[in-house]
């Protein structure tokens with residue numbers, strides 16, 4: 001938004017930017033490419049990766065190797081999450097979340113964004129159906145922040161819920177996205193030793209993992225940017241991400257289970273002999289909560305049929321290859337960022353307008369960044385041209401995003 005010329009205030013409830021990708025310790029940016037040499041997600045997400053590269057804080061395959069099935073490359077990358085899918089190299093980046101916090105700070109300060117950290121948005125200010133700003137609470141007290149366009153990128157849709165925009169928060173308990181997490185990192189491990197054990201003694205490893213699960217421990221270990229640090233991911237069912245009592249329960253219970261995990265691994269699993277819990281996530285991992293009901297609800301059917309929209313703002317590579325092999329790209333339309341009934345509001349990130357299946361597939365970090373880039377650009381263009389965001393000429397948005405390096409389908413000019 002600010003880079004496109006609009007005066008911008010950014011509110012954040014915690015002391016750093018990045019949400020799940022930093023405070024949630026989600027340190028893998030899922031594929032930005034589809035298993036060919038082409039890259040579908042670039043733009044701001046690529047810039048973030050490039051800046052991390054300069055700091056030596058990201059690990060990912062080289063662009064020249066994308067789509068390769070060369071056995072030497074595949075065996076080099078297969079231990080990194082999502083870098084090899086169905087035997088082909090993808091552009092997926094494992095990043096250092098502390099470096100990412102610094103990169104995001106640099107990007108917003110360079111763009112002259114007025115950043116207010118430690119500021120929780122608590123209520124929308126709306127007259128009839130027109131959103132005018134938000135109330136936030138901080139150590140400075142209660143404050144109103146007004147704007148011509150407000151972007152709700154809270155993940156949970158706090159702004160649109162308060163503004164009275166329709167939304168859905170029903171979850172399918174069978175889906176991964178309904179599960180919460182308290183992730184953590186373990187330090188002083190020997191990841192090579194661990195992965196060699198896991199690969200060479202798969203049955204023994206599986207037995208140990210079953211035993212650990214029986215004790216309540218976590219068994220999903222993901223490689224980080226460091227050989228001596230492992231990320232532990234988990235999936236906790238049956239909790240409501242919008243309920244403070246449930247979140248509190250997980251803060252306590254999740255840490256107990258992290259300790260069980262660490263003690264067991266230290267005692268029984270090669271590579272973890274000297275391990276310790278390096279840090280637990282400073283925020284509960286929420287995969288999905290409120291979903292906007294917007295001008296277009298992106299559906300499972302859209303995903304399965306590979307629908308290309310006349311207002312596509314992001315082309316998202318299928319990272320599971322189980323959804324629809326003949327349609328390797330999922331398209332997000334601008335209308336999925338626009339609420340019904342409430343004006344001067346756009347939505348970006350995991351709370352965008354989608355059904356549970358589309359939401360589950362399109363919530364990864366790289367897609368959320370792409371939606372954020374589109375929403376910010378649209379807001380700035382709408383202000384510049386004096387039109388409502390829902391009336392913005394898509395061609396303006398398309399051309400501006402393409403100029404910013406976002407790969408989009410061609411449109412007739």
Ligand SMILES: Cc1cc2nc3c(=O)[nH]c(=O)nc-3n(C[C@H](O)[C@H](O)[C@H](O)COP(=O)(O)OP(=O)(O)OC[C@H]3O[C@@H](n4cnc5c(N)ncnc54)[C@H](O)[C@@H]3O)c2cc1C
Nearest residue numbers: 013019020030120121154155181285286349350363364365
């Ligand atoms: C455990 C777990 C593992 C995952 N694994 C992966 C993975 O490996 N790769 C991948 O790409 N994706 C993964 N995901 C999904 C991905 O991390 C998220 O879907 C994505 O990061 C969401 O981004 P977002 O910006 O929409 O929301 P968030 O990351 O939740 O960001 C929302 C931001 O808004 C702030 N905020 C919220 N409410 C308010 C308020 N009222 N006032 C002020 N500020 C507020 C938050 O503090 C936060 O900074 C995972 C998710 C989880 C939970």
